[in-house]
Structures are given as structure tokens and as C-alpha cells.
Amino acid sequence: MDKIPEPTIERLFCYYRCLEKEKNSLGQSHICSNLLGEKVGIKPALLRRDLSFLGHMGQKGKGYNRFLLKKALAQFIGLDQGWEIALIGAGNLGKALIKYDKFKEMGLFIKNIFENDLNKIGREIGGYIVQNVKDLKETIENKEIKIVIVATDDKDIKDVTSQLKQTNIRAVWNLSSENLDLGDDIIIIKEDLCCSLGSILCKINK
Amino acid sequence: MDKIPEPTIERLFCYYRCLEKEKNSLGQSHICSNLLGEKVGIKPALLRRDLSFLGHMGQKGKGYNRFLLKKALAQFIGLDQGWEIALIGAGNLGKALIKYDKFKEMGLFIKNIFENDLNKIGREIGGYIVQNVKDLKETIENKEIKIVIVATDDKDIKDVTSQLKQTNIRAVWNLSSENLDLGDDIIIIKEDLCCSLGSILCKINK
Numbered sequence: 001m002d003k004i005p006e007p008t009i010e011r012l013f014c015y016y017r018c019l020e021k022e023k024n025s026l027g028q029s030h031i032c033s034n035l036l037g038e039k040v041g042i043k044p045a046l047l048r049r050d051l052s053f054l055g056h057m058g059q060k061g062k063g064y065n066r067f068l069l070k071k072a073l074a075q076f077i078g079l080d081q082g083w084e085i086a087l088i089g090a091g092n093l094g095k096a097l098i099k100y101d102k103f104k105e106m107g108l109f110i111k112n113i114f115e116n117d118l119n120k121i122g123r124e125i126g127g128y129i130v131q132n133v134k135d136l137k138e139t140i141e142n143k144e145i146k147i148v149i150v151a152t153d154d155k156d157i158k159d160v161t162s163q164l165k166q167t168n169i170r171a172v173w174n175l176s177s178e179n180l181d182l183g184d185d186i187i188i189i190k191e192d193l194c195c196s197l198g199s200i201l202c203k204i205n206k
Numbered sequence: 207m208d209k210i211p212e213p214t215i216e217r218l219f220c221y222y223r224c225l226e227k228e229k230n231s232l233g234q235s236h237i238c239s240n241l242l243g244e245k246v247g248i249k250p251a252l253l254r255r256d257l258s259f260l261g262h263m264g265q266k267g268k269g270y271n272r273f274l275l276k277k278a279l280a281q282f283i284g285l286d287q288g289w290e291i292a293l294i295g296a297g298n299l300g301k302a303l304i305k306y307d308k309f310k311e312m313g314l315f316i317k318n319i320f321e322n323d324l325n326k327i328g329r330e331i332g333g334y335i336v337q338n339v340k341d342l343k344e345t346i347e348n349k350e351i352k353i354v355i356v357a358t359d360d361k362d363i364k365d366v367t368s369q370l371k372q373t374n375i376r377a378v379w380n381l382s383s384e385n386l387d388l389g390d391d392i393i394i395i396k397e398d399l400c401c402s403l404g405s406i407l408c409k410i411n412k
Contacts, residue, residue, distance in 0.1 A: 004412070014403030017383060041385045041396075067319075077404055078411035085403075096302035102383060102400050108407075147406060171406045177223060177308060179247045187409050191402055192245075194308050196395060198219030198283055200377045201314075203393050204352060205284035206210070
């Protein structure tokens with residue numbers, strides 16, 4: 001298969017979300033690229049190109065079978081199974097993520113919370129006890145966790161990096177403002193909230 | 207000036223952040239593109255191209271003057287002034303954003319919080335009283351607010367959209383999973399947390 005462009009990967013997920021949201025609403029068995037594109041805010045031609053990575057899904061004049069398309073997207077993305085995710089950082093942002101119902105609806109469960117702040121270790125958030133970040137390696141091995149969310153203070157990043165390096169995780173969603181140096185084998189997606197808001201400022205200012 | 211590419215705008219902000227973080231540390235007056243690039247995780251050639259949008263900032267053999275570069279970036283982005291921002295949605299995510307110190311450090315102040323959940327209106331979060339979303343227009347006009355963050359439940363999006371349409375805001379940072387239909391004059395940056403985590407899954411699964 002051709003290498004899938006990064007933005008396509010993100011959009012595939014949005015198509016899935018859109019179909020998932022509508023699963024309980026009565027409607028046509030098929031959806032055309034114009035309508036699906038309108039719902040997710042993507043131009044139909046781009047949407048058709050994105051979905052072509054799944055194989056031949058669309059039928060001329062009918063569009064996509066909603067059920068089959070959703071199933072194919074779920075399999076492609078990996079949403080046909082549940083995922084246990086670890087979170088490092090039990091601050092305000094971390095707490096919001098733990099309580100974010102949409103993750104659970106998609107089968108993404110943040111059940112393992114880690115901190116290196118002794119004041120936070122042992123506390124309960126969303127039904128789970130905050131653990132010492134020093135226990136990260138053991139928990140990740142035992143539970144075969146592949147994804148870690150980093151939402152710590154910047155000052156803790158060095159410590160967190162050294163803990164993460166000892167594990168065999170596959171991917172990190174880095175919500176801190178620091179870069180994580182974990183080598184080339186681990187997928188890192190960085191999302192700096194300040195950068196998002198900053199780029200809005202920049203656009204207004206132009 | 208040439209139109210600035212979207213990713214450049216986001217990176218310009220990251221360069222600013224990096225210089226801002228180091229302002230109190232002793233060091234050289236200048237920084238070369240290799241070092242600044244390493245700190246922000248951007249290749250030096252790309253960094254130099256990004257910074258070329260600010261005019262001729264770099265000196266051959268010396269690099270960029272940290273103070274002047276930071277000042278130029280702040281002016282370019284609009285961080286040489288404070289910004290009052292409105293937030294719609296006082297749920298877990300909204301609360302985390304209100305308490306997010308990094309916004310304040312950058313002069314971005316979330317002082318106006320709105321809800322249409324009667325149970326939340328009137329409560330205090332981070333020193334500010336949650337207002338009725340029906341008062342959005344008046345507050346935005348009185349305080350000349352240009353940026354609104356939307357972090358509401360999806361079910362409230364229609365109501366929020368109609369409230370936002372009555373205002374003369376310039377930009378929205380949409381953290382809900384719904385699209386906002388506000389016409390072409392308002393800058394909308396959508397950031398769906400589920401899409402970020404979903405694209406990580408997709409990458410692991412490939």
C-alpha cells in the first residue's frame with residue numbers, strides 16, 4: 001500500500017467519528033461523499049481520495065454504505081478493539097482528559113495515571129489511584145500498554161523521558177510544551193495548546 | 207509580503223516560546239539556527255526559511271540576536287500586548303484551560319466564562335463567575351474581545367453557534383468535536399482531542 005499522508009490519517013478518524021455519531025439516527029443506508037464531506041468540513045474530492053486508501057468502498061450513484069465504511073474505518077484505525085492508555089501528569093489538564101467521556105466512547109481508556117509529585121500520588125481521580133511515575137515501566141509491561149499521554153509540568157520532562165525510555169511503548173501523545181527525546185522508534189505526536197492559541201493570534205494580527 | 211504558510215505560523219510561535227523560556231538563563235546574546243532548531247525539534251533549513259518571513263534577522267556566522275528575534279516574533283504574532291479571551295464551556299476541559307498558567311504567562315487571559323447549563327452559571331472558576339451564554343454578545347462588545355474558545359458539549363453547539371453569529375469576534379478555537387458554521391469571515395481553528403488520539407492509533411495499527 002502507498003504511504004498514507006499524515007493529514008489523511010487524521011481525517012480518516014474524523015470520518016469514523018462522524019459515522020459513529022449518527023449510528024443511532026434513522027437514515028439512508030448509504031451516504032454520498034458530498035454529504036459526508038459537508039458534515040466533517042472536507043471537500044468531497046479530498047474525502048474520496050482519503051477513503052480510497054481503504055480500497056474500493058464507494059458505489060457510483062449510491063455513495064458509501066455507512067455500516068461497511070464505518071467497519072472498514074474502525075479496522076483500519078484500530079478501533080475494533082479497546083485500548084488501555086497510560087497518562088503521566090495528574091494536573092488540571094490530566095484530570096480533564098481522564099474525565100473526557102469521548103475517549104471512553106471510542107474504546108480508549110485512561111486507567112493508569114502517574115505522577116512524580118508526592119502530593120498527588122495515592123489520590124483518586126475518576127476512580128483510579130494516581131501511581132508513582134517510577135512504577136511506569138512495570139505497569140506498562142504488565143498491562144501491555146502501547147500508548148502514553150504526557151501532560152506533566154515542563155520541569156518534570158527530564159524525569160519522565162528517562163522513565164519512558166525504559167519502556168517498550170509504541171507512541172506518545174505529548175501535551176507538554178517540551179520536546180520528548182525518545183529516539184526514532186516511538187511515534188510522538190506533540191500538541192502544544194499555547195501554539196494553537198498563538199497561531200490564532202498570529203492570524204488575527206496579519 | 208508573501209502569504210505565510212499555515213505550518214510556518216504555528217512554528218513561529220514555537221520559536222517565540224523557546225526564546226521566552228530561556229530569557230532568564232544566562233547565555234550567549236546570539237543563537238544559531240542549528241541550536242534553536244534542535245531545541246524546538248525543527249530542521250535548521252526550515253527554521254531559517256520560517257524566520258525569513260520576519261525580514262533579515264540572522265547574521266552570517268553569528269546567528270540570530272535572541273533579544274531582537276524574540277521582540278520581532280512577539281510583534282509579528284501579536285504578543286506585545288495582552289489579550290482577553292472568552293471561553294464557552296465550563297466543563298472539565300474548560301476548567302483546565304482557565305487554570306492553564308502558560309496562557310497567562312503569554313498574556314492570554316481567559317476572564318470571561320460562559321455556559322448554557324443553568325447548574326454551572328453563577329459558579330466561580332479560577333476567580334471568575336460563569337456567565338449565561340446569552341450575555342456573550344454584550345460582554346464581547348463591551349470588552350472588545352476578539353477570540354473565543356469553544357469547549358462545550360456537542361449538544362450545545364447549535365445554541366453556541368447562534369450566539370457567536372451575533373458577535374463581531376475575529377477567531378474561534380473550537381475544541382468541541384462538532385463543526386462550527388460561522389461564515390468565512392471568522393478564523394476557526396478546530397482541535398478535536400479524539401482525532402489526535404485516533405491518529406496515534408492509526409499509526410500504531412499500520
